[in-house]
Amino acid sequence: xxxxxxxxxxxxGNDILILHEIRHALRKLLDDGESTIxxxxxxxxxxxxxARIEAMLGQGELSATLNALGKSTINETAFSGAWLITxxxxxxEILGKFIEISKLPSILASQHEDIEVALEQLTHQLLV
Amino acid sequence: MSHDExxxxxxxxxxxxxxxxxxxxxxxxxxxxxxxxxxxxIAAALESxxxxxxxxxxxxxxxxxxxxxxxxxxxxxxxxxxxxxSLDYQHTLQAAAGDAAExxxxxxxxxxxxxxxxxxxxxxxxxNPGYSxxxxxxxxxxxxxxxxxxxxxxxxxxxxTFGGIPKANPNPTGAVSVSDIxxxxxxxxxxxxxxxxxxxxxxxxxxxTFGTIPELDELGRPKVFYGNNIHDRCYRRPFYERGEFxxxxxxxxxxxxxxxxxxxxxxPITYNACATAKWNEGTSFPIxxxxxxxGCSEPNFWDMGGxxxxxxxxxxxxxxxxxxxxxxxxxxxxxIAALNRKKKADVATDHQTVTIHDLxxxxxxxxxxxxx
Ligand code: SF4
Numbered sequence: 216x217x218x219x220x221x222x223x224x225x226x227x228g229n230d231i232l233i234l235h236e237i238r239h240a241l242r243k244l245l246d247d248g249e250s251t252i253x254x255x256x257x258x259x260x261x262x263x264x265x266a267r268i269e270a271m272l273g274q275g276e277l278s279a280t281l282n283a284l285g286k287s288t289i290n291e292t293a294f295s296g297a298w299l300i301t302x303x304x305x306x307x308e309i310l311g312k313f314i315e316i317s318k319l320p321s322i323l324a325s326q327h328e329d330i331e332v333a334l335e336q337l338t339h340q341l342l343v
Numbered sequence: 344m345s346h347d348e349x350x351x352x353x354x355x356x357x358x359x360x361x362x363x364x365x366x367x368x369x370x371x372x373x374x375x376x377x378x379x380x381x382x383x384x385i386a387a388a389l390e391s392x393x394x395x396x397x398x399x400x401x402x403x404x405x406x407x408x409x410x411x412x413x414x415x416x417x418x419x420x421x422x423x424x425x426x427x428x429s430l431d432y433q434h435t436l437q438a439a440a441g442d443a444a445e446x447x448x449x450x451x452x453x454x455x456x457x458x459x460x461x462x463x464x465x466x467x468x469x470x471n472p473g474y475s476x477x478x479x480x481x482x483x484x485x486x487x488x489x490x491x492x493x494x495x496x497x498x499x500x501x502x503x504t505f506g507g508i509p510k511a512n513p514n515p516t517g518a519v520s521v522s523d524i525x526x527x528x529x530x531x532x533x534x535x536x537x538x539x540x541x542x543x544x545x546x547x548x549x550x551x552t553f554g555t556i557p558e559l560d561e562l563g564r565p566k567v568f569y570g571n572n573i574h575d576r577c578y579r580r581p582f583y584e585r586g587e588f589x590x591x592x593x594x595x596x597x598x599x600x601x602x603x604x605x606x607x608x609x610x611p612i613t614y615n616a617c618a619t620a621k622w623n624e625g626t627s628f629p630i631x632x633x634x635x636x637x638g639c640s641e642p643n644f645w646d647m648g649g650x651x652x653x654x655x656x657x658x659x660x661x662x663x664x665x666x667x668x669x670x671x672x673x674x675x676x677x678x679i680a681a682l683n684r685k686k687k688a689d690v691a692t693d694h695q696t697v698t699i700h701d702l703x704x705x706x707x708x709x710x711x712x713x714x715x
Contacts, residue, residue, distance in 0.1 A: 226578075226581070227578045227580075227581075228581075252378075252379035252380065252382075253379070254372075254373050254378070254379050256373055256619065256620070256625065257373065257376060257619060258619065259576040259577070259578055259618050259619050260578065261578035262578075262627070262631060264578075281362060281366075283359070283360050283362045283363035283366055284359060284363040284366055284367060287366060302366055302369065302370055309625065310370045310373075311369060311370045311373045313369065313373075313379060321365070322362055322365055322366065322369075326360070326361035326362055326365070327361070328360075328361040329360050329361045329362065
């Protein structure tokens with residue numbers, strides 16, 4: 216299936232609604248420290264709308280790549296506190312796209328369980 | 344992975360980090376159409392989830408449903424969900440055949456009696472059991488026997504859920520759906536011809552995560568995926584509201600992406616997730632490619648008038664109806680759903696078959712003489 220009917224005038228208006236939602240989420244983050252995650256795949260979009268949202272959000276200071284079950288890109292947008300997270304599978308196909316409004320996306324932090332494994336491994340290595 | 348190993352243990356054994364597991368949970372939440380805020384709950388549930396046994400029976404079907412799933416766009420995560428279940432019998436995919444395959448089914452049933460998930464694609468012929476058999480066993484007998492020990496049944500595709508194409512007029516094999524036969528088990532109807540792959544895995548992921556089946560609509564379909572109709576989530580909806588319709592597949596309206604209602608779109612009476620989940624790596628869905636919705640996830644879609652015949656008329660001003668419903672303090676969706684159901688009943692009685700002429704009527708280069 217290809218997008219044969221792409222047309223500049225097609226618009227669900229959801230791109231603007233998402234920007235409003237991000238604005239509210241940023242306010243909530245500042246006031247209560249509460250994070251929000253928006254699943255972009257759960258929202259109906261006209262052809263080109265998702266790309267338009269991404270263009271409007273722009274690129275901020277920080278980008279990170281995670282390699283776990285395929286690649287994930289975690290990019291801070293031009294609006295500090297709003298992050299665009301894209302999960303890919305091992306074939307580089309997109310599995311999910313999320314906007315996380317938080318100081319640091321939770322998936323970036325080293326995880327307790329992984330640190331435990333690391334401690335065990337390092338201890339073992341020093342003993343050998 | 345043994346049946347006693349949890350999903351978490353299996354992932355760890357395969358070297359998947361906690362971050363990988365969280366990524367898996369985030370994608371699973373998206374697949375199940377659950378809000379991202381549910382990810383911690385999903386992670387907690389999946390950590391201790393044990394691997395359920397799945398027996399998959401294929402009856403009068405075209406294998407399109409299994410194709411849809413096995414060619415789905417996310418091999419990693421969906422593959423993991425499949426690793427997380429034990430697909431003990433699927434005669435198209437398994438290597439064993441004949442008696443050996445049937446033995447595998449019987450063994451899986453015995454070992455997991457009362458706990459396995461039965462997946463069924465294809466309808467069941469009641470006209471003559473000889474129309475469709477597996478290893479000499481009629482579809483009816485195999486379904487009844489295998490359903491007995493199942494914890495739940497997932498009917499995959501419109502054939503298993505509503506009879507589908509085999510049941511289309513004049514239904515030569517006497518095809519019926521799973522729920523026409525099995526009355527004493529929870530049945531999840533995952534309709535569609537074929538169903539959206541993530542919807543199939545979404546239901547399996549739900550069972551894996553929560554140990555239960557998701558909430559169902561009145562036709563037994565999971566509400567999270569079939570709760571909205573295509574029309575309500577269609578990006579062409581503003582054109583419908585403005586009365587801007589494509590009249591042929593190549594007129595100016597079609598090029599501008601106007602509403603396909605007059606070209607037979609069944610979006611207003613069809614409940615499915617195509618408009619958001621989309622197909623082919625989330626690329627598009629039929630309406631986005633310029634063709635109206637066929638209504639393939641609805642009962643008797645094949646007999647609902649011609650694919651290119653417009654639903655009676657866009658006479659009902661849906662936004663107006665919604666406004667009345669809201670004004671009366673009612674739930675707008677209910678009013679519209681009732682209207683849509685009435686519309687669907689009208690369409691069914693107004694059955695019309697498609698002719699070559701119908702297909703060509705939009706092609707000005709074809710004359711009547713050529714058509715006849
Ligand atoms: S009739 Fe079809 S194309 Fe038109 S808005 Fe409804 S679902 Fe979309």
